[in-house]
Amino acid sequence: MNLELSEEQEAVRRLARDFVEREVAPRATAWDRAEEVDRGIVKKLGGVGFLGLTIDEEYGGSGGDHLAYCLVTEELGRGDSSVRGIVSVSLGLVAKTIAAWGSEEQKRAWLPGLTSGEQVGCFGLTEPGTGSDAGNLTTRAVRDGDGYVVNGTKMFITNGTWADVVLLFARATDAPGHKGVSAFLVPADTPGLTRRAVHGKLGLRGQATAELVLEDVRVPASAMLGEEGRGFSVAMSALAKGRMSVAAGCVGIAQAALDVAVRYAGEREQFGKVIARHQLVQELISDIAVDVDAARLLTWRVADLIDRGRPFAVESSKAKLFASEAAVRAANNALQVFGGYGYIDEYPAGKLLRDARVMTLYEGTSQIQKLVIGRALTGVSAF
Ligand code: FAD
Numbered sequence: 001m002n003l004e005l006s007e008e009q010e011a012v013r014r015l016a017r018d019f020v021e022r023e024v025a026p027r028a029t030a031w032d033r034a035e036e037v038d039r040g041i042v043k044k045l046g047g048v049g050f051l052g053l054t055i056d057e058e059y060g061g062s063g064g065d066h067l068a069y070c071l072v073t074e075e076l077g078r079g080d081s082s083v084r085g086i087v088s089v090s091l092g093l094v095a096k097t098i099a100a101w102g103s104e105e106q107k108r109a110w111l112p113g114l115t116s117g118e119q120v121g122c123f124g125l126t127e128p129g130t131g132s133d134a135g136n137l138t139t140r141a142v143r144d145g146d147g148y149v150v151n152g153t154k155m156f157i158t159n160g161t162w163a164d165v166v167l168l169f170a171r172a173t174d175a176p177g178h179k180g181v182s183a184f185l186v187p188a189d190t191p192g193l194t195r196r197a198v199h200g201k202l203g204l205r206g207q208a209t210a211e212l213v214l215e216d217v218r219v220p221a222s223a224m225l226g227e228e229g230r231g232f233s234v235a236m237s238a239l240a241k242g243r244m245s246v247a248a249g250c251v252g253i254a255q256a257a258l259d260v261a262v263r264y265a266g267e268r269e270q271f272g273k274v275i276a277r278h279q280l281v282q283e284l285i286s287d288i289a290v291d292v293d294a295a296r297l298l299t300w301r302v303a304d305l306i307d308r309g310r311p312f313a314v315e316s317s318k319a320k321l322f323a324s325e326a327a328v329r330a331a332n333n334a335l336q337v338f339g340g341y342g343y344i345d346e347y348p349a350g351k352l353l354r355d356a357r358v359m360t361l362y363e364g365t366s367q368i369q370k371l372v373i374g375r376a377l378t379g380v381s382a383f
Pocket residue numbers: 089122123124125126128129130131132133155156157158159201204209358361362363364365366367368371382383
């Protein structure tokens with residue numbers, strides 16, 4: 001086993017680190033306070049190729065393997081989880097899913113815009129009444145002539161107010177198999193589709209989270225991604241890879257928690273010495289460091305499995321489960337190192353904790369990841 005990065009992967013990581021230090025980190029606190037990331041960041045992300053990783057160059061992608069994608073995601077997560085989420089969704093859940101399931105026409109229609117950052121994608125699965133139990137979604141797509149008429153509501157949709165295209169999951173009537181869920185690529189300006197920003201989030205405040213309401217939205221049959229009735233497989237395959245991306249973002253948060261805790265512990269003095277000299281402070285820091293390494297190794301293993309064409313979905317759930325819980329622990333430990341200053345947003349630990357917390361909730365809660373892992377081990381579904 002070789003855990004060294006190749007020269008190319010090291011170069012991608014350096015590029016991401018420089019980008020984050022220049023374009024993201026200096027603005028992250030202001031975006032968090034303003035509850036909005038500067039939209040110009042999307043084109044910049046596209047310009048350096050971060051929205052096209054793993055996508056073929058003929059569709060405007062920048063190629064690269066999944067480990068490179070993890071390295072970039074980690075660095076973005078280290079700088080600002082709201083920015084990381086733009087990439088995890090627009091590239092990770094939408095563009096990569098179009099690349100995997102789309103027709104030639106769909107790939108040519110959407111991938112160049114998404115990979116360049118000219119356009120943004122969002123992933124519309126969750127509804128007000130169906131979160132973890134996504135297979136029971138109630139948004140309906142009723143066949144009408146050569147298209148469908150869609151009605152329903154989607155909740156908590158990342159990039160929702162910014163998106164140009166919605167990868168939408170709806171129950172197509174009379175479709176066989178997989179409970180009849182189908183996937184559609186719906187331009188966000190289609191008449192009948194309205195979006196409302198979700199405000200007051202604990203973390204990821206810079207992110208454009210939205211509720212989408214669809215009232216008699218007409219979509220042509222050519223907008224269907226994959227076959228009719230295969231939409232749930234489309235969604236689950238997207239989330240299996242997406243969980244690796246969330247895990248990589250969590251590694252970034254935990255790494256940031258380690259960096260700021262070590263720095264602060266070396267500067268702050270109490271009882272006549274820097275707090276790094278107190279053994280219990282070192283315990284907090286070493287706990288963070290072990291979480292960073294363990295989360296990173298689990299995440300890299302998923303990338304390696306994907307790049308070698310091996311099954312990876314259960315390993316992705318393990319990485320997401322561990323890394324998300326680790327990021328919360330790491331950020332909380334970092335906050336403790338900062339003492340009272342950790343509790344105010346002039347210092348970085350509080351934002352790391354707020355941004356980490358959602359990671360145990362979306363793309364399958366920690367409980368749902370445990371059910372995925374438990375089903376694989378026992379052969380019994382406990383959902
Ligand atoms: P529920 O499913 O109601 O769960 C409530 C509790 O019950 C949880 O603790 C859960 O673990 C537990 N639970 C549920 N079922 C079981 C079970 N069988 N066994 C044990 N425990 C169970 N969705 C999208 O489609 N696209 C997005 O871009 C997106 N972005 C998001 C961004 C943010 C900031 C947030 C907060 C959410 C986002 N989501 C998105 C939705 C997210 O995926 C859901 O919130 C998540 O799947 C949980 O669903 P729920 O909130 O309805 O909780």
